[in-house]
Amino acid sequence: MPKRPIGVFDSGIGGLTVLKELLARLPGESFVYFGDTARVPYGTKSAETVLRFSRENVRLLLDRGVKMVVVACNTASAEALPQIEGEFPVPIIGVIEPGVRAAVQATRSGVIGVIGTAGTIRSEAYQRGIRALRPEAKVIPKPCPLFVPLAEEGWVDHPVTREVAREYLSVYQDSGIDALVLGCTHYPLLKGVIGEVMGEGVRLVDSAVETALAVERVLQANGIRGGGGDRFHLILSDTSPAFEETAARFLGRPVSGVELVSV
């Protein structure tokens, strides 16, 4: 069991920001990453559809013999994780709870912003999670649907992205927030622009680091910490011409042999 890989899935490539932290934090482990690029994005779809896709993705990873599953997608963590975490014979963790913990640690004012896809915000998963840890906290959520296509278009430092960020994030003007949760794995790509618009007084919370720590805790608690791994295998449901290049950039190491599956 310990020698088995850890499964990671996302609707597309955004979850590679989480895989990067997992590789850095857990050098002895192997990983199987599945990006559902044929059906991306999840963030604009209904909770029922996200739940169905998430179940299929967990099954795909279980067929590869994984010892646990990381839902490296905020929308799926928000809308599917509560249902699926008891349905399968391995531990399943998402990115919301670690993000919540990081946000609560980061704030001093107790006013926390949460940005994400329409699905993630609608689910209220961050809002509930933060209030559970800090009942007096004030949470200001804001869906930012254009951030994913802007990041995928590669406009990570573009005047249009700055303008979109200014418009979306104007809800935080004079709100007193000092921590903003990047509640979508794509958003760290836009950290520069988001940080610039929010100003220095606001800490940007990226849950990838906290998620890697949570995975480590789960492995230890279950006695399934591996050794001698440090490999990863990437699976996609659609070819993506730029994927190997993007993945190499995200992961800081060369990527080849991406496998294609039908969903």
Add this chain to the structure above:
Amino acid sequence: MPKRPIGVFDSGIGGLTVLKELLARLPGESFVYFGDTARVPYGTKSAETVLRFSRENVRLLLDRGVKMVVVACNTASAEALPQIEGEFPVPIIGVIEPGVRAAVQATRSGVIGVIGTAGTIRSEAYQRGIRALRPEAKVIPKPCPLFVPLAEEGWVDHPVTREVAREYLSVYQDSGIDALVLGCTHYPLLKGVIGEVMGEGVRLVDSAVETALAVERVLQANGIRGGGGDRFHLILSDTSPAFEETAARFLGRPVSGVELVSV
């Protein structure tokens, strides 16, 4: 056979711009519209995946007893239609060929712009089609991936959309074009902004009207023109809270009883 409905599919809601013209042009016909909202968008996905999804969509419509199929999606028309048109026992037509005809009629300078999704532009379907009818024409293609999410966000008359349009359409400055094909069924929603950026000397070609004429010709040529229909039934693969409202706005009549299917 004539009394059977006409099937129409799109990756999402954009194809309703085509259904609207079909309803206006063919008052005696009934329609079944399928929007693959669970897997939208198609325009950023590979040709193989678009082909697979398109085959599934045609089968779904055939199961509903349709007498012909209209591919009301530029990406699927460009990447799948050439393969699927001979595979099924009913006539199948797309939106590219009618758009090509309209573009060739609209131009005087012989320089034609074509905008669409990454998939549509990559397929070169418009470029080939226009050159087949007018070998001396000069075609300038430009993928505009952000137009679909901007239209879906409802930013149809927004400074950001104007800025994105200015950036994408700057390739047409001093190019001599006098016709621009809106090669995506979402783009008519942005007609105002696109027209403003292009200026009065450029005709915007929306293939929906031409497609309705082409459908009429196919029905007549096959002796399957219906009578007494004038109804439509809408099927989606994912719930969309705003869909009935959007559909009613597109179609100019109230919409209810949208059916949900799994894909």
